[in-house]
Amino acid sequence: MDRVARKSRRNRRRLWAHLPLAIVAVATIIPFYVMIVLSLRKGRSLSLPDALLPFHVNFGAYADVLAHAQVVRWMLNTAAYSVISVVLVLVFASFAAYAFAKKRFFGRNAMFWTLLATLMVPYHLTLIPQFILISKMDGLDTLWGLIVPTLANTQALFLMRQFIMGIPDELIEAARIDGAGEIRLFWQIVLPQTKPILATLGVFVFLWHWNDFLWPLVATRSPDHYVLTVGLNSLQAQDSSLTVTMAGAVLTFLPILLVYVLLQRYFVRGVTMSGLK
Amino acid sequence: MTTQTAPRTEPAAGRPARPSRWSRMRRSGSGMALLFVAPYLLLFLVFRILPTLAGMALSLAKYQITGILEWRGLDNFQRLFTDDLFWNALRVTAVYTVIAVPLTLVVALAMAQLSARSIRGIRVYRALYFLPVITSLVTSGVIWQWLYAEHGPLNGLFGLLGIGPVPWLSSGAAVLPSLSLLSVWTRFGYDMLILLAGLLAIPQEYSEAAMLDGASAWQRFWHITLPQLKPAMFFVVILEIVQSFQVFDVIYVMTGGGPVRSSYSLVFFVYDQGFHYFDFGYASAAGVVLFAITLIVSLVQRRLFRED
DSSP states (O other), X not given: OXXXXXXXXXHHHHHHHHHHHHHHHHHHHHHHHHHHHHHTBTTSXXXXXXXXXXXXXXXXXXXXXXXXTTHHHHHHHHHHHHHHHHHHHHHHHHHXXXXXXXXXXXXXXXXXXXXXXXXXXXXXXXXXXXHHHHHHTTOTTSHHHHHGGGOOOHHHHHHHHHHHHTSOHHHHHHHHHTTOOHHHIIIIIIHHHTHHHHHHHHHHHHHHHHHOOHHHHHHOOSGGGOOHHHHHHHHHHTTOOHHHHHHHHHHHHHHHHHHHHHSHHHHHHHHHHHHHO | OOOOOOOTTSOOTTSOSSOOHHHHHHXXXXXXXXXXXXXXXXXHIIIIIHHHHHHHHHTTEEEOTTSOEEEOXXXXXXXXXXXXXXXXXXXXXXXXXXXXXXXXXXXHHHHHHXXXXXXXXXXXXXXXXXXXXXXXXHHHHHHHHHHTSTTSHHHHHHHHTTOOOOOTTTSTTTHHHHHHHHHHHHHHHHHHHHHHHHHXXXXXXXXXXHHHTTOOHHHHIIIIIHHXXXXXXXXXXXXXXXXXXXXOHHHHHHTXXXXXXXXXXXXXXXXXXXXXXXXXXXXXXHHHHHHHHHHHHHHHHHHHHHOO
């Protein structure tokens, strides 16, 4: 078989490979399409197939949902919950990860095994005591009450530790001999090396918090303190019109989509790292 | 954890015979290290260890919202095991897991296999498959509730094919398969990425050698790819089962456990008992059962996957 023929056969085969890939891609996208088209369908018939054809765009539902007194608050609450949590999770996890990776101290292994073991405990067992604890501390319906219980993120600690263990000891020793204090050593030698993992974890922790539902559901009472997921659920439970609920769904999804489009490779890295550690 | 003692072979000349405990600790940075771990550890103790222990303790008590705690021994468990609602929750969760997990894994594995080739635009496909993963389950629930509505698009499509309206979420028989389908949509992209990373790490030579020996594509997949993929599969299977056992968000948003409790899952039971009836002890007992199941599942799987 000559090379040209083989090549063209391979090309045809490659073309065929697109078919199942494309079918699944379309099936994956359809719910998003439905969400967007419905959100633009304000004041029109919702009977099929008219409801799903992309004509007669009307942003009225977005105006309505944004005029809903609390939606903007929910966005701010969600942003605060996510951003503050990301920063604090990364700070605490990287501090601890550095010690676990590069230092010997009393009880290190025992602590580490305890951390590992608690990964097996379902979050739902701790939910009620956590709720009681936060309510005793008068933290229900407050931003700090929402954030603080989520800060001891063990996965983040493990991945950070794994990464810091890869930093050569010589680098740290050299800086120490040059007279760097512990804090400076951490801040100027270790931390800059961990930028890739910080970015990856940052993106993931942001995702978890932005999409978190159960804890905000029990830890907030008044609609003023809801986050978007809880708010969106209440919108739909209140029987707001379908188009307004869908506009709310789009607004909840949009920031995550933006982060995803900009930082896609960090998402991919985060998934593969957690799978293959 | 063992504190370093100076080895005897260390040249002792010109040095004090044995450094004091304090200076040894300073040299190994033990004090400083504890400072680095302290903030994390404090949060971990208060918001993870304490609630875990408290959850177990609560399962042995009756705790009223007024703050009165009465020890009840194993009463809560006794009540659980005679409670039809609890058995129903267990059954719902198990059925959901049995449908959703294999379905998701098959789709994920097929798509990983398909998208492991380097064809044009493959990155775009992978990026699209991952979109549902980053979507919150509440958003997904809101969308899919309408997809599944009586006069929604899915029934519209089925109507064109002459299939009468399917009661996706409104019949007890259909609700768990419907939720499983949604779970495939939300989860296969994540599993696919992990399996894909596993696939791409398999050396090409094995497959090529087998091809020269005349092995069919199916034989190569079964005898070469799958065994090599075992660690990634192990991770994904555990993850999927654990996640399925913890299904909550979409149920809360879409069905509220209905119709007639046919989607009333284990975590929904915990939530309902805890935050609807404020029966904290009883809810915690169900939480302990969830913990036990999680533990057993991962121990069994560890054993199964280790055997060669």
